[in-house]
Amino acid sequence: MKKYNVGILGATGAVGQEMIKLLEERNFPIENIRFFASSRSAGKEINFKGVKYFIEEAKKGIFKNIDILLGASPNDLAKELIPSAIEEGCVVVDNSSAFRLDDNVPLVVPEVNPEAAKNHKGLIANPNCATIIGLVAINKLNSFNKIKKIIVSTYQAVSGAGAGGITELDEQVAAISQNKEVNPKVFSHQIAYNLIPQIGGFNDMGYSSEEMKFQNEGKKILGNEDLKVNCTCVRVPVYRSHSESITIEFENEMDIKKAEEILKNSPGVKFIPTEKDGNLPMPLDTSDQDLVFVGRLRYDMSREDKKGLSLWCCGDQIRKGAATNAIQIAELLIK
Amino acid sequence: MKKYNVGILGATGAVGQEMIKLLEERNFPIENIRFFASSRSAGKEINFKGVKYFIEEAKKGIFKNIDILLGASPNDLAKELIPSAIEEGCVVVDNSSAFRLDDNVPLVVPEVNPEAAKNHKGLIANPNCATIIGLVAINKLNSFNKIKKIIVSTYQAVSGAGAGGITELDEQVAAISQNKEVNPKVFSHQIAYNLIPQIGGFNDMGYSSEEMKFQNEGKKILGNEDLKVNCTCVRVPVYRSHSESITIEFENEMDIKKAEEILKNSPGVKFIPTEKDGNLPMPLDTSDQDLVFVGRLRYDMSREDKKGLSLWCCGDQIRKGAATNAIQIAELLIK
Numbered sequence: 001m002k003k004y005n006v007g008i009l010g011a012t013g014a015v016g017q018e019m020i021k022l023l024e025e026r027n028f029p030i031e032n033i034r035f036f037a038s039s040r041s042a043g044k045e046i047n048f049k050g051v052k053y054f055i056e057e058a059k060k061g062i063f064k065n066i067d068i069l070l071g072a073s074p075n076d077l078a079k080e081l082i083p084s085a086i087e088e089g090c091v092v093v094d095n096s097s098a099f100r101l102d103d104n105v106p107l108v109v110p111e112v113n114p115e116a117a118k119n120h121k122g123l124i125a126n127p128n129c130a131t132i133i134g135l136v137a138i139n140k141l142n143s144f145n146k147i148k149k150i151i152v153s154t155y156q157a158v159s160g161a162g163a164g165g166i167t168e169l170d171e172q173v174a175a176i177s178q179n180k181e182v183n184p185k186v187f188s189h190q191i192a193y194n195l196i197p198q199i200g201g202f203n204d205m206g207y208s209s210e211e212m213k214f215q216n217e218g219k220k221i222l223g224n225e226d227l228k229v230n231c232t233c234v235r236v237p238v239y240r241s242h243s244e245s246i247t248i249e250f251e252n253e254m255d256i257k258k259a260e261e262i263l264k265n266s267p268g269v270k271f272i273p274t275e276k277d278g279n280l281p282m283p284l285d286t287s288d289q290d291l292v293f294v295g296r297l298r299y300d301m302s303r304e305d306k307k308g309l310s311l312w313c314c315g316d317q318i319r320k321g322a323a324t325n326a327i328q329i330a331e332l333l334i335k
Numbered sequence: 336m337k338k339y340n341v342g343i344l345g346a347t348g349a350v351g352q353e354m355i356k357l358l359e360e361r362n363f364p365i366e367n368i369r370f371f372a373s374s375r376s377a378g379k380e381i382n383f384k385g386v387k388y389f390i391e392e393a394k395k396g397i398f399k400n401i402d403i404l405l406g407a408s409p410n411d412l413a414k415e416l417i418p419s420a421i422e423e424g425c426v427v428v429d430n431s432s433a434f435r436l437d438d439n440v441p442l443v444v445p446e447v448n449p450e451a452a453k454n455h456k457g458l459i460a461n462p463n464c465a466t467i468i469g470l471v472a473i474n475k476l477n478s479f480n481k482i483k484k485i486i487v488s489t490y491q492a493v494s495g496a497g498a499g500g501i502t503e504l505d506e507q508v509a510a511i512s513q514n515k516e517v518n519p520k521v522f523s524h525q526i527a528y529n530l531i532p533q534i535g536g537f538n539d540m541g542y543s544s545e546e547m548k549f550q551n552e553g554k555k556i557l558g559n560e561d562l563k564v565n566c567t568c569v570r571v572p573v574y575r576s577h578s579e580s581i582t583i584e585f586e587n588e589m590d591i592k593k594a595e596e597i598l599k600n601s602p603g604v605k606f607i608p609t610e611k612d613g614n615l616p617m618p619l620d621t622s623d624q625d626l627v628f629v630g631r632l633r634y635d636m637s638r639e640d641k642k643g644l645s646l647w648c649c650g651d652q653i654r655k656g657a658a659t660n661a662i663q664i665a666e667l668l669i670k
Binding site for chain 2: 149150151153155173174177188189190193194195196197198201202205206207215228229230232234236237238239243245247274275276277280281282283284295296297298299300301302303308310312314
């Protein structure tokens with residue numbers, strides 16, 4: 001079996017750390033592995049399959065001889081270094097949002113549009129986490145009966161803002177239990193026991209950047225230029241796993257039994273039927289695994305016809321929403 | 336000024352306790368006040384305006400000479416005792432869901448349909464908390480441009496399940512910080528750092544009882560038999576104040592500047608414009624006060640026309656969603 005030289009750009013962040021764990025877990029065929037981060041982290045050690053590695057400073061010219069570079073860096077670093085890494089010969093799978101809407105860059109969810117990966121020019125982009133989770137949930141329904149419109153409200157975990165989000169929630173919970181003052185740093189407001197209905201800056205229409213991603217990336221991934229998405233993104237005091245309340249409008253009537261059957265057979269999906277005292281898709285149960293749990297399936301009762309369904313889904317946004325999806329793309333590349 | 340003999344049925348619960356606080360705060364004209372609860376609480380003391388009162392056991396025949404009885408009891412106790420209290424001469428304002436959809440019982444939000452209170456036959460029902468908060472937010476928009484459809488996802492605080500919900504969240508957070516096991520009692524699953532997408536039992540369509548309330552009570556309060564509501568109710572680890580992500584379809588085009596003007600002048604509403612680094616309606620800021628904060632106002636971008644708006648609102652569900660609304664109804668009665 002062929003083995004590859006793999007690099008991780010942004011190895012110290014929440015997504016980079018998860019990528020390292022997943023490369024071990026999925027036994028990706030690695031010849032050599034290298035880890036890159038900002039100068040602040042350079043020289044620190046990383047353990048991979050029982051071997052110690054030193055983190056190298058990420059800079060132009062350093063990526064030669066790497067076959068696959070997994071990008072888990074912030075946007076600014078991605079913009080600066082990835083064009084150079086491609087010139088140096090890497091194929092890059094990038095999790096930043098810097099190149100996602102570039103016409104020359106495939107945007108891939110392996111369960112949805114794996115064929116798009118074939119046409120890459122050295123770079124494949126990994127979509128936004130909430131978009132991946134929502135699309136894995138609804139993709140096969142869309143293949144059967146084209147989706148015209150989605151109205152989605154999200155419930156997004158603090159780790160979506162990186163490891164600092166988790167620390168901030170913990171510190172705030174501790175401060176409150178000791179009657180101490182809460183000083184938000186990672187988030188704009190207190191997140192412990194609170195909700196923040198804003199993720200990213202607002203555009204002129206009043207939508208946040210996170211809300212626009214589902215619309216723009218959703219169109220590109222589903223190859224459906226007419227897809228309409230209205231998204232409301234909200235940060236919630238949950239450590240890990242994003243949840244989404246989704247109402248779908250289909251082109252044609254959609255039998256709910258058929259929808260259930262499709263969801264039961266959708267790749268990457270675990271379907272949970274609605275039962276008295278039954279299970280429910282919840283962030284706690286979906287953390288630290290790769291499936292998107294889908295449940296609460298029902299007709300949209302605000303419609304007279306059967307062209308609408310509502311559902312609820314949860315998925316681990318660090319794994320399937322980022323690291324797992326990126327490594328699944330790398331696995332497509334070496335197939 | 337005329338003064339009234341007031342009773343509180345279910346005086347020991349979260350809503351009953353808040354009613355006591357509000358009767359003091361709003362200086363309701365009280366001649367005598369009496370407190371009723373189950374036999375378990377009978378004999379315990381309650382302090383009202385510096386005077387100690389004993390809780391009486393709630394039972395038939397005990398409500399004579401009470402002018403206004405505020406009901407904050409569970410449904411079963413309400414069903415058993417309220418018909419008798421009416422016969423004994425009380426006018427009852429009841430917060431349980433037992434009589435809300437009864438054609439002979441007005442269901443009142445004072446900012447929305449105060450005139451309905453006039454036609455009572457001894458009983459006025461207080462609507463569901465999430466329904467009150469949502470309707471206060473959208474009512475004046477509906478008066479200007481009839482609302483055809485609402486799609487709403489809720490983010491509901493643990494205190495919606497009573498004082499026990501708060502204790503449960505606290506105990507679970509403490510247990511987790513000490514690596515101890517979490518044993519849910521009030522909620523069906525762990526609520527700390529989690530979300531539970533079910534409030535109440537499911538019907539055959541797959542909607543929970545809480546989700547049906549917005550549809551059924553909304554129609555009755557707005558007097559709009561054609562109103563369509565699709566609701567998804569979710570419990571979140573927030574102490575107090577329910578939040579709602581609402582997408583509205585109007586009968587006619589709705590100019591967003593006009594909508595903003597209407598919301599700024601809506602009774603019971605505090606409108607928060609969308610601004611870079613600006614304020615946002617959040618449960619933390621809306622707790623322990625009576626206004627419904629409305630913000631994130633924008634066109635529904637999944638529509639080609641301007642018949643749709645999305646917004647986000649938060650309100651204290653123990654106060655405006657229950658106790659305040661009930662006492663406002665009592666204030667209407669004595670006007």
